[in-house]
Amino acid sequence: xxxxxxxxxxxxxxxxxxxxxxxxxxxxxxxxxxxxxxxxxxxxxxxxxxxxxxxxxxxxxxxxxxxxxxxxxxxxxxxxxxxxxxxxxxxxxxxxxxxxxxxxxxxxxxxxxxxxxxxxxxxxxxxxxxxxxxxxxxxxxxxxxxxxxxxxxxxxxxxxxxxxxxxxxxxxxxxxxxxxxxxxxxxxxxxxxxxxxxxxxxxxxxxxxxxxxxxxxxxxxxxxxxxxxxxxxxxxxxxxxxxxxxxxxxxxxxxxxxxxxxxxxxxxxxxxxxxxxxxxxxxxxxxxxxxxxxxxxxxxxxxxxxxxxxxxxxxxxxxxxxxxxxxxxxxxxxxxxxxxxxxxxxxxxxxxxxxxxxxxxxxxxxxxxxxxxxxxxxxxxxxxxxxxxxxxxxxxxxxxxxxxxxxxxxxxxxxxxxxxxxxxxxxxxxxxxxxxxxxxxxxxxxxxxxxxxxxxxxxxxxxxxxxxxxxxxxx
Amino acid sequence: xxxxxxxxxxxxxxxxxxxxxxxxxxxxxxxxxxxxxxxxxxxxxxxxxxxxxxxxxxxxxxxxxxxxxxxxxxxxxxxxxxxxxxxxxxxxxxxxxxxxxxxxxxxxxxxxxxxxxxxxxxxxxxxxxxxxxxxxxxxxxxxxxxxxxxxxxxxxxxxxxxxxxxxxxxxxxxxxxxxxxxxxxxxxxxxxxxxxxxxxxxxxxxxxxxxxxxxxxxxxxxxxxxxxxxxxxxxxxxxxxxxxxxxxxxxxxxxxxxxxxxxxxxxxxxxxxxxxxxxxxxxxxxxxxxxxxxxxxxxxxxxxxxxxxxxxxxxxxxxxxxxxxxxxxxxxxxxxxxxxxxxxxxxxxxxxxxxxxxxxxxxxxxxxxxxxxxxxxxxxxxxxxxxxxxxxxxxxxxxxxxxxxxxxxxxxxxxxxx
Numbered sequence: 001x002x003x004x005x006x007x008x009x010x011x012x013x014x015x016x017x018x019x020x021x022x023x024x025x026x027x028x029x030x031x032x033x034x035x036x037x038x039x040x041x042x043x044x045x046x047x048x049x050x051x052x053x054x055x056x057x058x059x060x061x062x063x064x065x066x067x068x069x070x071x072x073x074x075x076x077x078x079x080x081x082x083x084x085x086x087x088x089x090x091x092x093x094x095x096x097x098x099x100x101x102x103x104x105x106x107x108x109x110x111x112x113x114x115x116x117x118x119x120x121x122x123x124x125x126x127x128x129x130x131x132x133x134x135x136x137x138x139x140x141x142x143x144x145x146x147x148x149x150x151x152x153x154x155x156x157x158x159x160x161x162x163x164x165x166x167x168x169x170x171x172x173x174x175x176x177x178x179x180x181x182x183x184x185x186x187x188x189x190x191x192x193x194x195x196x197x198x199x200x201x202x203x204x205x206x207x208x209x210x211x212x213x214x215x216x217x218x219x220x221x222x223x224x225x226x227x228x229x230x231x232x233x234x235x236x237x238x239x240x241x242x243x244x245x246x247x248x249x250x251x252x253x254x255x256x257x258x259x260x261x262x263x264x265x266x267x268x269x270x271x272x273x274x275x276x277x278x279x280x281x282x283x284x285x286x287x288x289x290x291x292x293x294x295x296x297x298x299x300x301x302x303x304x305x306x307x308x309x310x311x312x313x314x315x316x317x318x319x320x321x322x323x324x325x326x327x328x329x330x331x332x333x334x335x336x337x338x339x340x341x342x343x344x345x346x347x348x349x350x351x352x353x354x355x356x357x358x359x360x361x362x363x364x365x366x367x368x369x370x371x372x373x374x375x376x377x378x379x380x381x382x383x384x385x386x387x388x389x390x391x392x393x394x395x396x397x398x399x400x401x402x403x404x405x406x407x408x409x410x411x412x413x414x415x416x417x418x419x420x421x422x423x424x425x426x427x428x429x430x431x432x433x434x435x436x437x438x439x440x441x442x443x444x445x446x447x448x449x450x451x452x453x454x455x456x457x458x459x460x461x462x463x464x465x466x467x468x469x470x471x472x473x474x475x
Numbered sequence: 476x477x478x479x480x481x482x483x484x485x486x487x488x489x490x491x492x493x494x495x496x497x498x499x500x501x502x503x504x505x506x507x508x509x510x511x512x513x514x515x516x517x518x519x520x521x522x523x524x525x526x527x528x529x530x531x532x533x534x535x536x537x538x539x540x541x542x543x544x545x546x547x548x549x550x551x552x553x554x555x556x557x558x559x560x561x562x563x564x565x566x567x568x569x570x571x572x573x574x575x576x577x578x579x580x581x582x583x584x585x586x587x588x589x590x591x592x593x594x595x596x597x598x599x600x601x602x603x604x605x606x607x608x609x610x611x612x613x614x615x616x617x618x619x620x621x622x623x624x625x626x627x628x629x630x631x632x633x634x635x636x637x638x639x640x641x642x643x644x645x646x647x648x649x650x651x652x653x654x655x656x657x658x659x660x661x662x663x664x665x666x667x668x669x670x671x672x673x674x675x676x677x678x679x680x681x682x683x684x685x686x687x688x689x690x691x692x693x694x695x696x697x698x699x700x701x702x703x704x705x706x707x708x709x710x711x712x713x714x715x716x717x718x719x720x721x722x723x724x725x726x727x728x729x730x731x732x733x734x735x736x737x738x739x740x741x742x743x744x745x746x747x748x749x750x751x752x753x754x755x756x757x758x759x760x761x762x763x764x765x766x767x768x769x770x771x772x773x774x775x776x777x778x779x780x781x782x783x784x785x786x787x788x789x790x791x792x793x794x795x796x797x798x799x800x801x802x803x804x805x806x807x808x809x810x811x812x813x814x815x816x817x818x819x820x821x822x823x824x825x826x827x828x829x830x831x832x833x834x835x836x837x838x839x840x841x842x843x844x845x846x847x848x849x850x851x852x853x854x855x856x857x858x859x860x861x862x863x864x865x866x867x868x869x870x871x872x873x874x875x876x877x878x879x880x881x882x883x884x885x886x887x888x889x890x891x892x893x
Contacts, residue, residue, distance in 0.1 A: 180615045192615060282695055319693075326696055355665075357656030365617035370654040373699055374629070378706050378747065379636040379658040385668045385707070393671055433691075439684045461671040465681055470689075470700035 021318060028292050031315040035072055043072055047317055049429040053327075053475045054278050055079045055311055056121035058335035061411050061426055076311050080159075080304065084119030090155070093117075097148055104144045105350060108360045111151065112346035112353075115330070116337055126158035126307065127151065128330065129277050131360070132368030133270075134169050134201060136178035138361040143177070146228055147361055150174035162270060162301035166201065166257050171223070171230045179366065182225035186238045189217035196366050198260060207265040208245065215242040219251040267298035271306065278310050280324040281372045289315075323474040326375050329356035331475055332384055336391055336467055339426050340402040348397045352390070356383045376473070388467045392460050404463040405456040416446055416455045420462055427466045440465065519750055520872055521743055523788075523803040524621070525732070526647055526755045527781070528762020530599065531807035532774060533827030533855070536572070537586055537844075541565035544847035548814045552770060552821070562586075566844055571779040574786035575830070582838040583789050583798070584830060585890060587864060589845040591826035591857025595809060598823070599761045602808035607649035609862050609881055620865055621751055622652030623880045624873070629655050634703035635710075635748025641735045644759035663718060663738055666747075667711050682708050713745040725791040732756045733784035740791045743801060750873060756781055764807060768818035781805070789832055798834030802872050802891070805830045806861070812853040824854035829864065835892045863888050 020040060024030040037043035048067035052059035056079060059067070067075040093114045100106030115124045131154055138147045150172055157165040169175050170193065176182050181192035194216035198208045222237030223230070242251045244259050251259070260266050271293045275285050297306050310316055327335065330353055337344055350360060357380055363369055394400045407426075408419035420441060424430050432440065444462045447453035466472065539545045540556040541564050559567030560576035568576050578584035592611050596602040605611045609620035618626070625638045640646045640659040650657045660666060685704040689697050718741060725740070727733040735754040742749055756777065757763040766773055785803060792798040810827030826845050845855035866885035869877035871893055878884045 323691070323694060324696065326700070355659060357658075364651055365653050367617075367653060373631050373696070374654045375656060376700065376703050377634055377636040377656065377658075378703060378710055379639065379660070379666055380656050381634075381700075381703050381707050382666055382668050382710075383658065386665075389669055389671065433687070433689055436684055436687050436689070439680060439687060443680045443684060457671070464671055465684070468685070468704075470685060470697050470704060473700050474694075474696050 025315065025318060025320055026286060026289060028289050031289060032292060032309055032313045034312040035314045035317040037072065041317070043068070045425060045429040046322070046431045047072065048075065049431075050317070050322055051075060051079070051311070053331065053335065054125075054316075054321075054325075056125060056338075057115055057331055058338040060338060060341050061407070061422075064426070064429070072317060073312060076308070079122050079311070080308055082119045086118070086120040086123065089117075089119055090114075094152060097152075102144055104138045104147060104361050105347065107144060107148055107151075108350035109345075109347040111360055112330070112334070112349055113343070115334060116343060116346070122307070123155065123158055126303070127155040128328075129274070130154040130158055130165070132363055132371075133273060134165075134175065135363035135366050135368040136172075136174045137363055140178045140180075141174045143174070143228060146174040146177065151361070157303075159304040159307065162297075162303055163257075163261055165303075166261065167254065169201075170197065170220075170253060170257060173225045173228055173230055176223070176225045176230070181220075181223075184217070184221050184223050184236070186221045186236045189214070189221050189238065191217040193217070193220055193223075194256070197256070200367055202260040202266040202269060203263055204265060204269045207263065212244055215244045215251075216256045218242050219244065219256045220253040223253055261298075261301065264294060264298050267294045267301070271297055274306065274310065276325075276372075278307065279316055279321045281326070282324045283320075323471065325475040326372055327473055327475040328369065328371055328375060329353045329358040329380075329384070330360070332356075332473065333387060333391065335427075335472070336388060337402065340404060340407050340463075342401040342403070344391060344398045344401045352383075352387050356380050356387065381473075384473070385468050389464055392464045392467075394456075394460055403456065403460075405454075405459040408459070416450055416458070419455065419459055420444075423459065423463050423466055427463070428469070428471050432469075432471060436469075440469070518746060518797075518800050519748075520874070521750055521752065521801050522868060522873055523736075523739055523752045523754070523801060524649070525781070525785070525803060525805045526649075526753070526757075527764050527777075527805055527807040528603075528755060528757030528759050529764030529766075529807070530602070530809045530811060530823055531764045531777075531827060532766065532770065532821055533807075533810040533824075534813060535770075535774060536569055536778060537562070537588070537828045538567050538569060539565055539844050539847060540567055542844075542847050544813070548847075550815065551819045552815045562840065566840070568782075569775070569778045571775050572782040574782040578786055578789055578832060579838070582836065583793075583834065584832050585836045585838050586828050586830060586840050587859060587888070587890065588828045588840060588842040589826045589855065589858045590806075590829050590842075590861050590864065591809075591855075592860050592862070593857075595825040595851075595854075595857070597809065597825075597852075597854075599765065599808060602823075604648060606806055606808055606861065607647060607651075609865055617651070618653050619647070619649035619651040620880055621649050621753065622655070622657065624751065624869065624875055625650075625655045625657060626652045627879050628875060631699055632702075633748070634699070634706050637749060638751035638753065639742075639749055641738055641752055641754045643731070644755055647753060647755065647759070650753055660738070663714060663741060666742070667714050668707060710745070710747040713747055714742070717741050717744045725787070725794065727787040727791070728780075728783045730780040730784050732780055733787055736784055736788040737791070740788055740795070740797075743792070743797055744795055756784075766811075766820050767816065767822065768820040770815075770820045785830075785832055793834070800834075802831060802833040802835065802868065804832075804864070804868065810855055813847060813850060813855065814853060822853065825851055826855040826857035829861070831890065837890055837892050841888065841890055859888070860885065864890075867891065 045068060048064050097107055097110045118124055136150050141147055153168050153172055179192045179196060181190045184190040191213050194213045199205055218238045219242050222233050224233055239250050241248060244251060247259055271290050333349060357375060390396055391398050391402055404423055405419060408422045413419045413422035443465045444458050447455050447458060535554060538554055538559055540559055546553045558570040560573055561567040575584055596605055607619045608616040610616045621638055628637060636658055638657045640650055643661055646659045691697055727737045739752045763777055792801055806829050807827060810824040811821035812824045815821055842859050849856060862881055863885045866877035866881055867887040867890060869875045869880055870887060871891050
């Protein structure tokens with residue numbers, strides 16, 4: 001079966017902002033309403049690919065086809081609440097992790113493997129989001145077991161309540177050690193939790209004063225990490241009155257969390273950051289646009305609901321979001337692995353991704369990974385090019401685990417030309433400008449005898465070309 | 476051959492696909508090409524940092540042989556004056572540092588003596604952290620001074636990497652940045668795009684596919700990625716050009732540090748926009764310079780590696796007429812105690828000398844040798860704060876604003892001839 005590129009490709013359909021749509025993009029009511037395909041905005045392969053890049057780590061051909069026939073909202077249903085038993089899957093992987101808990105490289109490898117295998121990729125996508133937002137670095141924590149617990153905590157609450165998340169991480173030994181706040185005595189209040197809590201995790205700068213931090217630090221006195229465990233030592237707690245963000249009382253650390261969660265600035269911070277993670281990083285969202293989400297989030301801090309609103313929205317499926325993010329290294333590499341339905345050595349991959357700037361379990365600062373255009377410079381782009389080559393070449397550290405030709409044949413594209421078009425659809429949903437598309441098809445020589453020669457090696461080279469195009473680096 | 480920016484562009488970009496399809500090249504590509512095109516024969520200055528891990532014994536490196544206290548305190552580690560390379564009537568280089576003596580005589584090496592900071596930390600981790608963050612007052616500082624430097628000059632219109640770590644160990648914290656990704660490279664292959672063997676014929680089509688103008692004009696990310704891809708292909712040619720030239724046979728001794736510095740020299744020659752190189756001797760962690768027992772032979776070998784490797788690097792650059800663009804700086808987390816410890820070794824100390832090498836030095840000894848009778852807990856006292864050297868390098872050598880990076884203005888030192 002040969003599929004014509006014109007038929008499959010989303011040529012320009014998803015990228016041009018229809019004039020009728022452009023106007024509505026800034027209207028919050030329209031922007032956050034659930035997307036229903038119509039003639040102006042048809043559901044197509046390009047948008048299915050878009051959804052799987054944002055809500056997962058890329059898609060297999062089967063997943064793309066399923067999405068095409070299910071339509072956007074049913075596909076979002078499945079990504080949010082998969083039918084498979086995610087809990088059972090994760091408990092098996094928790095067991096694997098526990099068995100390698102002595103080694104952070106081992107944990108890194110298991111996490112990547114979990115991302116590839118999971119029936120609930122959105123959960124891992126959000127775990128990665130929190131791993132950057134509530135960052136703890138293994139080099140500072142110096143205890144792989146605590147890092148394991150930390151990331152499991154992030155995963156357990158990743159699509160849950162941000163309130164619970166904040167309460168849990170403020171008692172998380174890994175976070176406290178990372179922030180050098182494992183002792184907090186009454187006589188010497190330690191600001192190392194209060195400051196990043198307000199500046200990075202919740203309010204953002206400009207929404208608190210130095211005095212708020214000092215007072216909050218007093219509220220956290222008595223919180224310790226001893227022998228890798230959180231401990232509250234009542235005699236080290238300062239029980240006197242504090243004044244935090246305009247409220248007065250003999251507050252505890254839990255009160256600080258309650259108070260910062262009452263501030264709309266906290267909800268705004270999370271909505272803003274999630275907007276950048278799921279929707280668009282090229283433009284800051286208009287305050288009016290995100291206000292309905294902020295107002296809703298500050299009431300219940302329900303992460304799943306917030307993510308759901310974003311993923312279902314007209315805005316999400318609009319040109320204002322399409323290819324408006326740069327893939328982080330994990331998304332880049334796993335996009336190749338997921339599309340080609342293989343399993344590669346994630347020990348090696350963890351190291352290679354570290355070289356590209358995303359060393360899991362080692363976010364560079366308490367602010368996590370800045371990402372966006374910062375992921376890309378000439379050396380990291382060369383690194384991505386060479387990592388893609390290593391994944392696709394069929395020998396070397398990643399062995400012969402990914403085979404573009406075999407995948408094309410498996411899905412019924414068993415001639416050289418059909419396989420090339422299939423790979424363009426698989427990786428980029430065929431969505432390239434026509435002259436780029438034509439140029440891409442000329443990048444490799446057809447086999448000398450097109451009917452008898454095995455094009456496996458040529459298609460490896462072709463797939464490598466496709467995943468090094470600028471379009472593939474955008475998410 | 477003297478490679479100027481102009482020669483290079485002619486050699487490497489001259490036949491580029493960029494120009495061959497010029498009529499359809501989008502404006503931004505033409506603009507970036509213009510920007511790279513001959514502006515002048517000036518090259519950007521480059522900093523090369525060499526970390527000596529473990530705490531180098533400055534007293535047995537630049538030896539105060541003229542002071543009786545030295546021999547008195549070091550019954551077994553004392554180096555005989557007759558074997559030293561004498562700098563003046565007080566100090567001389569370690570016997571195995573003949574290469575540094577030559578550099579010194581040629582005016583390509585300076586010694587800044589007595590470098591440190593107040594209330595010095597005597598633990599490897601704490602002290603190294605301080606040299607990396609350049610912030611002794613904030614042990615929880617999240618970024619390194621060079622990481623902050625690169626963050627401060629980030630510009631999406633310039634997609635080149637501005638700093639790299641060259642070497643086989645984990646990237647030192649000095650390069651930790653909040654935003655920018657600073658790569659670690661082990662070989663030049665890490666900086667060149669590799670292809671599937673046997674399918675090289677259509678490379679020009681490949682690049683064309685990346686560079687063709689896109690219809691999605693509103694998307695700044697695609698343009699940015701295209702610009703970076705073009706830059707990658709141009710850099711490929713530059714690196715390939717330097718690895719193929721005959722000058723690549725410059726002689727380096729068979730040490731890891733020398734290999735790293737050879738790579739650095741090649742990348743400087745390739746002129747691909749890297750302003751800061753960081754490399755290491757001692758193996759990272761609690762490194763090879765940490766000699767609590769039987770120090771003599773081990774220290775001897777390391778100093779020999781250091782001086783021979785750096786001398787080969789300087790020679791290579793000089794031959795290429797690039798030395799005037801390069802400044803190399805060594806540092807270690809601390810010096811060592813004056814008194815040896817009864818196990819033919821020394822304890823963790825404080826102030827120590829650092830070396831500067833390059834073509835634009837006001838050469839010689841900078842600052843006096845610390846007093847051997849006025850000690851702080853057995854170690855030498857500092858009289859030049861290391862952040863003054865950082866500030867001098869940032870402001871006067873690299874042309875960046877040290878105040879932004881170091882949070883305050885440190886008094887510069889008159890050590891550079893610029």
